[in-house]
Amino acid sequence: MSDLIYSAKIPEPALRRLPWYLSYVKLLKSQGETIVSSTQIAKKIDVSASQIAKDLSYVDISGKTRVGYDIDDLINVLESFLGFTNTHTAVVFGVGSLGAALLSDSGLEQFGLKIIAGYDVNPAIVNHAIHHIPVFHSNEFIERNKEMKAEIGVLTVPPGAAQEVSEYMIRGGVKAIWNFTPFRIRVPEGTVLQNTSLYAHLAVMFNRLNG
Amino acid sequence: MSDLIYSAKIPEPALRRLPWYLSYVKLLKSQGETIVSSTQIAKKIDVSASQIAKDLSYVDISGKTRVGYDIDDLINVLESFLGFTNTHTAVVFGVGSLGAALLSDSGLEQFGLKIIAGYDVNPAIVNHAIHHIPVFHSNEFIERNKEMKAEIGVLTVPPGAAQEVSEYMIRGGVKAIWNFTPFRIRVPEGTVLQNTSLYAHLAVMFNRLNG
């Protein structure tokens, strides 16, 4: 008798496919289309039609038999389901090349991630701004985040510092960590962890290239 | 009677975990350790010991019963298995904020990815260099790549251009595409495709934050 009955938890692989559908129907919309069927999506992006149907069943949308889905509806429902219409505030720890690029990437804000500050220990960048976003000394985070209240911590520090910095961010009130380091950090129950290691993806690509 | 008998194909989830083990044992090495057991890794990075054992069984390494693995051996074997000791040449299509960051990230070269050129259509950046890597006009790619022979194409263009640009890169001889756009591109049989959409990872994180 839990509320799991009402919202079946979507499996992660399915969740990761939804942005593909969104991206494709946005393209269709820009071409003036108004209706799309799952079989049509299936052919274009190389995912089986039954998988698309199954994935969309987790989302609150209903298509019309023999017709398909209304493109505007589908875009709205997917964007809202994926959290792209809300604003989530974030800080970036480690303003090296990747961290700085994330500060500069205005695309992220369109997808609901608003970076409000960077933190680093390098005097050459502390107290400067990148793309109008201030960079502070890491020591100041806990004090500053009492007001700023960033919800998400983006982790782009060297791997050796990853675990320590993540714990520091959590002490400062962060509820989720987006980990770009190759290091597998551990977080307490209740903290969300998203690993995005470019090196792991490189490894998969290299392996498939040789096999 | 195929050679699949000799090299069991490693599942992708397992392949993505191997860099975690590598990262952790490199940390141990930097702390002066010489031996590590899978149970020790398990505790520290929150992966079950049996999964680590299973994952390592795909790799050509053998541990010593009652002792564990030699750290230097494990690092060498993992780095070589993951392709980090080879040099793979790459070009980056789309030198926006993310593309430029990849050109600037010297970390990638340490993991076996050597970016030899950027390509874009924006006159403001074409024929300049970023971090000593030249940026050319996209039109010149096919001609230039006859000599440069980049093996991997990194795709950081706007989603609407993703499919078209990927086909162009493949015509130019690229064997694998590292796709950073949220668009699900289709590639011919035999071309390796690695999707790394930051937005998909954002979506997973947002979903888990709310749930």
Place this chain on the structure above:
DNA sequence: TAGATTGTTAATCGATTAACAATC
């Protein structure tokens, strides 16, 4: 009505987990 599509239910497939044998 016939046919195309949605969307659910059942079957299959593959990865993870658990149990345990082998080893030093």
Place this chain on the structure above:
DNA sequence: TAGATTGTTAATCGATTAACAATC
């Protein structure tokens, strides 16, 4: 020898695929 560890084999779990009923 006793105990800790590797590494394999079997059981479980969950996602994908296939079949098909419902619908317009």
